[in-house]
Amino acid sequence: MRKFMTKALATVALLAMTAGAQAKETVVWWDFLSGGDGVRMKSLIDEFNKTNPDIEIQATTLEWGIPFYTKVQTSAAVGEGPDVMTYHLSRLPLGVDSGVLREITADELKAAGIEGANYAPANWKAAQVDGKQYAVPFDIHSIVLFYNKDALKKADLLGEDGKPKGFDGIENFDAALKKLKDAGSDYGMSFQTAGDGGVWRIFYSLFNQQGGDFYKDGKFLDGDNVDKAAKAAGAMAKWVSDGVVPKQTDYNPSIALFTSGKAPLLMNGVWEVPTMADLSKQGKLGFEWGAVQIPTLFDKPATWADSHAFAIPDRKGKEISPEKLKAVLTAIKWMNEHSISWANAGHIPAYIPVTETEAFKTMEPNATYSSLAATAVFDPTSKLAGVASPVYEASANNITTTVNGDMDPQAGAEGLRDELQALQE
Incomplete structure (x- = not known):
C-alpha cells in the first residue's frame, strides 16, 4: 500500500x-x-x-x-x-x-x-x-539640436544656463548661423542635406511651426499649405546658399562635421545621443556638448516625431x-x-510615469529636450506616409532638390504636392 x-x-x-x-x-x-x-x-x-x-x-x-x-x-x-x-x-x-x-x-x-x-x-x-x-x-524619438558649448560660448551664443540663446525666430537663427561661421567654424550647422530622412524631418517641423496641415480630406498641401511648404523649404535652402550649412552631405559626413568641431550645430535624431556620449567618454569629442529641442523659427513650437x-x-x-x-x-x-x-x-x-521619475529627470540631455513631447508632430495619417514611404521619396525628389539649390522653393512645394496627390488618386 x-x-x-x-x-x-x-x-x-x-x-x-x-x-x-x-x-x-x-x-x-x-x-x-x-x-x-x-x-x-x-x-x-x-x-x-x-x-x-x-x-x-x-x-x-x-x-x-x-x-x-x-x-x-x-x-x-x-x-x-x-x-x-x-x-x-x-x-x-x-x-x-x-x-x-x-x-x-x-x-x-x-x-x-x-x-x-x-x-x-x-x-x-x-x-x-x-x-x-x-x-x-514605447517611446518618442525626434530630431533635436546638438550644440558645441565651446563654440557657442566663443560666439556669445551660450546662455548662463549652458544652453543656446538668441535662436528663436528665423531671422535670429540665420544671424546666429552666420555668427558661428564668422567666429571660425567651417559651417554654422550641419544636417543630412542629401537623401530623404534628414531633410524631411526638418522640413516637416518647420512646416508645422507655421500651423500647416500636410494632409487633410484626401488632399496633400491643399490651399495655402503649399505656400507654407515653400516657406519651410526656402528657409532651409537659404542656409545652404548662404554657405552656413553644407550642400549635398550624406548622413555620416553630416555627423562628422559636428563631432570634428567644423560645424558647431547639428540637427539630427535623438538616436545619436549615445554617439555623442560615447565619444565624449572616450575623450574623442574635444568639446562640451548638449542637445535641446529645435528652436521655434516660425509661429509656434513643433518638432517632427515618430515612435x-x-x-x-x-x-x-x-x-x-x-x-x-x-x-x-x-x-x-x-x-x-x-x-x-x-x-x-x-x-x-512614451510612458509618462517613467518620465516623472528622478532617474529620468536627471538624465541629460534627455530631460532637457523632453519638452518636445508636448508639441511633437507625427507624420501625416496617410497610407503614403511613414518610414521608407512615398512621402519620403517625394520629399527627396522635391524638397531635397530645393534645399540644394536645384529647384525653386515654390516649385519644390508644388512638385511635392502633385507627386503625392497623383499617388493618392
Missing part, C-alpha cells in the same frame, strides 16, 4: 510539473532593432524572461525598413508571423490599410491595465487609425488566442514600465 501511495504521489507531482510547464506561455517577438537599440532591447527581454516565469519571449531581429514591413505583411497574409512586433507609428495607416494589424480594443487594454492617460496625447493618438487602437507607444511601438499582426486564419493576447499585453505593459533603460538610447519614454 505504501509503495502504491508513493507511486501515486510521484505521478501526481509529475503531472503537476508537466501542467506547470505547459502553462508557460511563449510569445514570438519580431523587431527591427540593431546597434545600441538592439542591445538595450535584448537586455529588456532577458530581464522580462527572468522576472516573468509564466511567459517566455522568443525574439528575432529582422532587417530595418521596407524588408521588415514586407515580411510582416506577407507572413500575416498566410497566418504566420509573430505574436507581437515593434512597429513605427508613422507606418500604422499603411499597416491598417493593408490589413496587417489587429485592433487592440478598449476592453483588452483595460484588462491589461494599459491606460491612454499614461501616454503623451500626441503619441497615443498616433497609435490610432480612425479612432481605433492598433498599437501601444517605436508594439503592435499585433492580424494573422489570417491563425488569430491570436485570448491566453496569448494576455501574455502579449503583459509584456507590452512591463516594457513600458521599465523603459528607463531604453531612454539611455536618447529616446523619450
Whole structure:
C-alpha cells in the first residue's frame, strides 16, 4: 500500500510539473532593432524572461525598413508571423490599410491595465487609425539640436544656463548661423542635406511651426499649405546658399562635421545621443556638448516625431488566442514600465510615469529636450506616409532638390504636392 501511495504521489507531482510547464506561455517577438537599440532591447527581454516565469519571449531581429514591413505583411497574409512586433507609428495607416494589424480594443487594454492617460496625447493618438487602437507607444524619438558649448560660448551664443540663446525666430537663427561661421567654424550647422530622412524631418517641423496641415480630406498641401511648404523649404535652402550649412552631405559626413568641431550645430535624431556620449567618454569629442529641442523659427513650437511601438499582426486564419493576447499585453505593459533603460538610447519614454521619475529627470540631455513631447508632430495619417514611404521619396525628389539649390522653393512645394496627390488618386 505504501509503495502504491508513493507511486501515486510521484505521478501526481509529475503531472503537476508537466501542467506547470505547459502553462508557460511563449510569445514570438519580431523587431527591427540593431546597434545600441538592439542591445538595450535584448537586455529588456532577458530581464522580462527572468522576472516573468509564466511567459517566455522568443525574439528575432529582422532587417530595418521596407524588408521588415514586407515580411510582416506577407507572413500575416498566410497566418504566420509573430505574436507581437515593434512597429513605427508613422507606418500604422499603411499597416491598417493593408490589413496587417489587429485592433487592440478598449476592453483588452483595460484588462491589461494599459491606460491612454499614461501616454503623451500626441503619441497615443498616433497609435490610432480612425479612432481605433492598433498599437501601444514605447517611446518618442525626434530630431533635436546638438550644440558645441565651446563654440557657442566663443560666439556669445551660450546662455548662463549652458544652453543656446538668441535662436528663436528665423531671422535670429540665420544671424546666429552666420555668427558661428564668422567666429571660425567651417559651417554654422550641419544636417543630412542629401537623401530623404534628414531633410524631411526638418522640413516637416518647420512646416508645422507655421500651423500647416500636410494632409487633410484626401488632399496633400491643399490651399495655402503649399505656400507654407515653400516657406519651410526656402528657409532651409537659404542656409545652404548662404554657405552656413553644407550642400549635398550624406548622413555620416553630416555627423562628422559636428563631432570634428567644423560645424558647431547639428540637427539630427535623438538616436545619436549615445554617439555623442560615447565619444565624449572616450575623450574623442574635444568639446562640451548638449542637445535641446529645435528652436521655434516660425509661429509656434513643433518638432517632427515618430515612435517605436508594439503592435499585433492580424494573422489570417491563425488569430491570436485570448491566453496569448494576455501574455502579449503583459509584456507590452512591463516594457513600458521599465523603459528607463531604453531612454539611455536618447529616446523619450512614451510612458509618462517613467518620465516623472528622478532617474529620468536627471538624465541629460534627455530631460532637457523632453519638452518636445508636448508639441511633437507625427507624420501625416496617410497610407503614403511613414518610414521608407512615398512621402519620403517625394520629399527627396522635391524638397531635397530645393534645399540644394536645384529647384525653386515654390516649385519644390508644388512638385511635392502633385507627386503625392497623383499617388493618392
